[in-house]
Amino acid sequence: MIAELQCTVLDCPDPAALARFYAAVLGGDVDRPDRRWATGDGWATVHTPCGQVLAFQRVDDYRPPRRPDPARPQQFHLDFAVPDLEEAGVQVLALGATLLDAEGAERGWSVYADPAGHPFCLVRH
Structure with a gap:
């Protein structure tokens, strides 16, 4: 095992509004304090x-x-927590x-693409 799944990240125009939507669907806390992320205008979280x-x-x-329009594909990426960013990158x-x-x-993370081109981040744990 190289990494631990940290979160799934969805692109959107209004992070706070979409976080409230998913919290209503799944339950959970919007923007619960968590040392892994800083929340703000450009970022929001839901802890389910x-x-x-x-x-x-x-x-x-x-x-x-x-x-299924390939010109406008689904948009998300995965964040993986790793103890050693350089080693996990290798x-x-x-x-x-x-x-x-x-x-x-x-800053504590690097962005990669999987073999099919989907982006993911390795984040220092």
Whole structure:
């Protein structure tokens, strides 16, 4: 095992509103204090009763997906908590991932794409 699933992140135009929607659907706490994330205008979270965390990230000029239109695909990414960001990066690259953004490593995370191009983040645990 390389990582632990930390949360699922959905792109959206209004993170707080979408967090309230999912909290109403699933139950849970919106923006519960959590050392892993800072909430604000561009980010919101829902801690569900089952322990899963959903996060919502503001995207300017957001265009909602239109399933099954490949020109407007579904939009989300996974965050994986790792104890050693550099070592986990080496391991996922060996499995076929592609590094998309290494600058985040200074902030505590790096962005990769899986072999099919879906983005995911490795986040220092």
